[in-house]
Amino acid sequence: MDIExxxxxxxxxxxxxxVGSGIGIGNVFSSFxxxxxxxxAARNEVFTMTMLGFALVEAIALFALVIALLILFK
Amino acid sequence: MADGKEQSPLEQFExxxxxxxxLGNFDISYTNSALFMTVTFFLxxxxxxxxxxxxxxxxxxxxxxxxxxxxxxxxxxxxxIGAEGRKYFPFIFSVFMFVLVGNLLxxxxxxxxxxxxxxxxxxxxxxxxxxxxxxxxxxHGMHFFSFxxxxxxxWMMAPLLVPIEVISYLSRPISLSVRLFANMLAGxxxxxxxxxFIGLLGVYGVLPLALVTALTGLEILIxxxxxxxxxxxxxxYINDALKLH
Numbered sequence: 001m002d003i004e005x006x007x008x009x010x011x012x013x014x015x016x017x018x019v020g021s022g023i024g025i026g027n028v029f030s031s032f033x034x035x036x037x038x039x040x041a042a043r044n045e046v047f048t049m050t051m052l053g054f055a056l057v058e059a060i061a062l063f064a065l066v067i068a069l070l071i072l073f074k
Numbered sequence: 075m076a077d078g079k080e081q082s083p084l085e086q087f088e089x090x091x092x093x094x095x096x097l098g099n100f101d102i103s104y105t106n107s108a109l110f111m112t113v114t115f116f117l118x119x120x121x122x123x124x125x126x127x128x129x130x131x132x133x134x135x136x137x138x139x140x141x142x143x144x145x146x147x148x149x150x151x152x153x154x155i156g157a158e159g160r161k162y163f164p165f166i167f168s169v170f171m172f173v174l175v176g177n178l179l180x181x182x183x184x185x186x187x188x189x190x191x192x193x194x195x196x197x198x199x200x201x202x203x204x205x206x207x208x209x210x211x212x213x214h215g216m217h218f219f220s221f222x223x224x225x226x227x228x229w230m231m232a233p234l235l236v237p238i239e240v241i242s243y244l245s246r247p248i249s250l251s252v253r254l255f256a257n258m259l260a261g262x263x264x265x266x267x268x269x270x271f272i273g274l275l276g277v278y279g280v281l282p283l284a285l286v287t288a289l290t291g292l293e294i295l296i297x298x299x300x301x302x303x304x305x306x307x308x309x310x311y312i313n314d315a316l317k318l319h
Contacts, residue, residue, distance in 0.1 A: 055303035059249060062256030069259075073084075 007072055014068035021061030028053040083266035087190055087259070107188045114175045114188075143171070147305065154309040155316065162312055169198065170305040177258065177297030181290065190258035192251060199251035202308050210315035221318045250307055257300050261293045 032050040036043045091103035125140030133141060147167045151159040173189060180187025188194050210218045222239040223232060268289065271282040 051299060052303060052306055055253070055299055058257070059253035062260060063249075063252060065260055066252060066256050 011068040011072040014071055015064055017064030017067075018061040021057055021064070024057035024060070025054060028057060083263050083270065086186070086262060086266060089191070106186045107191065107194070110176070110179055110186050110188050114172060114179060117175055117179075118171045143167075150306060151309055154306065155313045158316065159309065159312065162309075166305055166308060169202070169308060170301055173198070173254065173304050174298065174301035177301055178294070180258065180262065181294055181297060187258050187262060189254055190262060192255045195251040195255040196247070198304075199247040199254075202250070202311065203247035206308075206311045206315045209312065210318075213316060214318060218315075218318070221314065246311065250304065254300050254304055257296055261289075261296055265289055265293065 028050060032046060035046050089105050089107050091101075091105050092109060093104040095102045095104065121136075122140055125134075125136040128134065128137065130137065144167070147170055148160075148163060151163055151166060155162070176189045177187065179185055180190065210221070214220075222236050222243065224235070224239070227235055265286060268282050269286050272279040272286070275282065
């Protein structure tokens with residue numbers, strides 16, 4: 001198989017890993033909304049951890065993206 | 075585009091030497107990356123010094139901003155580490171402001187984002203990791219290794235759990251650095267790619283223009299968020315090293 005074709009297929013397969021991050025971010029923010037819905041007074045405290053959780057989950061998506069870019073451009 | 079040069083969206087990340095210097099075989103040129111790091115340094119120092127010049131009890135606007143940024147990090151350290159974390163405040167504050175101003179400077183036109191290079195973020199993350207590990211050994215000696223066996227695990231699970239804990243501990247500098255690097259790289263590349271459509275579509279170029287405007291706002295938010303996450307994870311690692319759980 002042509003190496004360029006293999007690189008493109010590999011990069012495409014690598015970004016499938018971002019699906020997990022999509023589910024994860026949905027989870028994080030759904031938990032945030034539910035928690036604020038039950039207890040609106042806790043909003044500020046929970047918001048801090050929500051932002052931390054969002055950034056950590058987003059990082060996984062970006063790890064997948066970095067692998068895809070490495071496959072594509074190395 | 076009209077200039078005929080083949081430009082790729084990754085060209086904005088190229089490190090160009092501004093003043094060529096050589097030390098034997100080592101290339102220690104002053105690059106555009108170093109220029110922006112110097113600008114960041116002077117911006118932070120200027121902001122802090124100018125803001126605290128008058129020390130008024132009723133603070134001016136700049137003094138309020140300096141006090142806000144101090145209180146933000148001080149509150150962060152108090153919430154994660156507690157009172158014994160106060161001695162790490164200068165370090166956490168420097169890291170946070172450096173990453174924050176570096177990210178934000180990259181959002182200005184024609185600038186260079188030095189945090190979008192893995193070598194810069196990896197250098198920061200590995201210094202933090204090595205420092206925190208040495209801190210753990212200095213405080214607890216050989217008892218530091220009990221960190222890898224969480225309290226209350228059954229003895230059957232220990233041979234499986236300890237390597238997992240060690241690997242997840244060793245992956246901390248990698249995840250810390252790649253998180254910041256990939257966020258900056260992906261954000262700026264996306265902006266460049268969508269912006270390249272503006273000229274190509276003629277009148278319908280307002281659609282990519284609106285998208286680029288919205289994405290720029292998102293990127294500024296991400297700049298703040300990534301700096302905050304870098305700082306809070308550093309605090310959490312220091313807390314782990316000091317309290318071993």
